[in-house]
Amino acid sequence: MRMDKKQYAALKELMQLNFVMTELRLYLDTHPSDVEALQTYNIVAMRYHKKLMEYQRRYGMIHADAIDHVNPERWSWIDSPWPWEIEYR
Amino acid sequence: MWMYDKKLEYPVRVTKPDVQMAKYLMTQYGGPDGELSAAIRYLNQRYTIPTNRAKGLLTDIGTEELAHWEMIGTMIYKLLKGVPPEKIKEAGLGSHYAMHDNALFPSDAAGVPWTAAYIQAHGDPIADLHEDMAAEQKARATYEHLIRLTDDPGLIDSLRFLREREVVHFQRFGEALNYVHEKMERKEYY
Ligand SMILES: [Fe+2]
Numbered sequence: 001m002r003m004d005k006k007q008y009a010a011l012k013e014l015m016q017l018n019f020v021m022t023e024l025r026l027y028l029d030t031h032p033s034d035v036e037a038l039q040t041y042n043i044v045a046m047r048y049h050k051k052l053m054e055y056q057r058r059y060g061m062i063h064a065d066a067i068d069h070v071n072p073e074r075w076s077w078i079d080s081p082w083p084w085e086i087e088y089r
Numbered sequence: 090m091w092m093y094d095k096k097l098e099y100p101v102r103v104t105k106p107d108v109q110m111a112k113y114l115m116t117q118y119g120g121p122d123g124e125l126s127a128a129i130r131y132l133n134q135r136y137t138i139p140t141n142r143a144k145g146l147l148t149d150i151g152t153e154e155l156a157h158w159e160m161i162g163t164m165i166y167k168l169l170k171g172v173p174p175e176k177i178k179e180a181g182l183g184s185h186y187a188m189h190d191n192a193l194f195p196s197d198a199a200g201v202p203w204t205a206a207y208i209q210a211h212g213d214p215i216a217d218l219h220e221d222m223a224a225e226q227k228a229r230a231t232y233e234h235l236i237r238l239t240d241d242p243g244l245i246d247s248l249r250f251l252r253e254r255e256v257v258h259f260q261r262f263g264e265a266l267n268y269v270h271e272k273m274e275r276k277e278y279y
Contacts, residue, residue: 015096022098022153026257029145030264062095080095084163088100088243 001085008089010055014062017048091152098156099250102243103167108180110239111168112198117161117235117251119195119203122227124161128154130208130224137212140272143265147221150258157251162193164244218266225259 003011024041031037056062057069060076070076117123131151135144169177169191177186184200195203211217232252236245 011096012100015099018094018096019098022149023257025149026146026153026261029149030142030261030268032142064092064094077095083095083097083159084101084166086097088097088102 001081002087003081007059008086010051010059011062011086014048014051014055017044017051020044021048091155097160097163098153099160099247101160101163101167101247103164104241104243106170106172107168107239107241108172108177108182110241110244111165112180112182112185113235113238114161114165114168114198115196115200116198116231117228118158118165118193120197120201120231121207122224122231123195123197123203124154124158124228125195125203126207127151127224127228128158129205130210131221133208134210134217134221137210138214138217140214140265140269142268143214143218146261146265150261153254153258157254160247160251164247165193214269215266218262218269221262222259222266225255225262229255229259 021041021044024037024044028034028037028041052063052066056066060070060080061068062080064077068076119125128151131147131154135147135151138144138147172191174183174186177183177191185194185196188194197203209217209220211220229252232248232255236248236252239245239248
């Protein structure tokens with residue numbers, strides 16, 4: 001499925017932020033007292049959660065336990081694009 | 090527990106359907122050094138590993154491997170999407186089609202189904218972490234083979250990402266292993 005440009009850019013930003021968190025999480029597992037890495041993790045995590053909320057408010061749920069804001073009469077979880085069906089560019 | 094996120098860890102761009110490449114990629118979907126093996130290996134070993142660092146690592150890398158399994162699944166799905174049975178047969182996936190149509194199935198590139206015999210758990214942190222490090226190198230080598238088997242720039246980009254992750258995982262498991270050695274020298278256990 002072809003996503004509109006704005007939504008795709010927003011999704012891509014979420015993927016990038018979340019990947020930075022994945023990378024830092026593994027690093028912190030073996031360097032739990034690296035204060036600088038810990039601070040960076042928290043800064044990125046705050047930004048990710050803010051962007052995730054904004055995205056889900058506009059385009060529907062992508063995290064399974066999110067609040068469903070989009071339409072009070074329709075469960076958005078099943079309608080938001082499935083990751084394997086998206087046309088990545 | 091796990092919660093699903095409706096996004097891939099990294100984009101999977103496939104320029105055109107390619108049954109032959111889908112067949113080769115199956116080794117990372119259900120083969121010995123594939124992402125399913127990796128995820129199950131780590132998520133299964135973590136219960137008895139002694140250090141919190143290694144518990145964290147096995148949990149988090151095991152979870153990331155599931156996300157890689159999803160990326161490989163997405164590649165295969167896209168490469169086989171809409172391909173008619175004659176084309177599938179021509180490319181050597183006729184027996185896959187007979188059993189699974191265009192559906193995915195965890196088997197290796199030769200159609201051998203996934204088995205738990207691909208993985209181990211010794212309950213010994215040195216043995217387990219060495220197995221994990223070897224597994225990461227085998228997956229890294231497999232990604233290099235796969236990159237050489239395609240000329241699709243989108244696919245190469247995603248495969249390079251996955252190859253790089255194996256290098257990072259190897260590094261982290263090595264650090265966890267060093268920490269286990271340190272603890273043993275300080276006689277904190279054994
Ligand atoms: Fe890995």
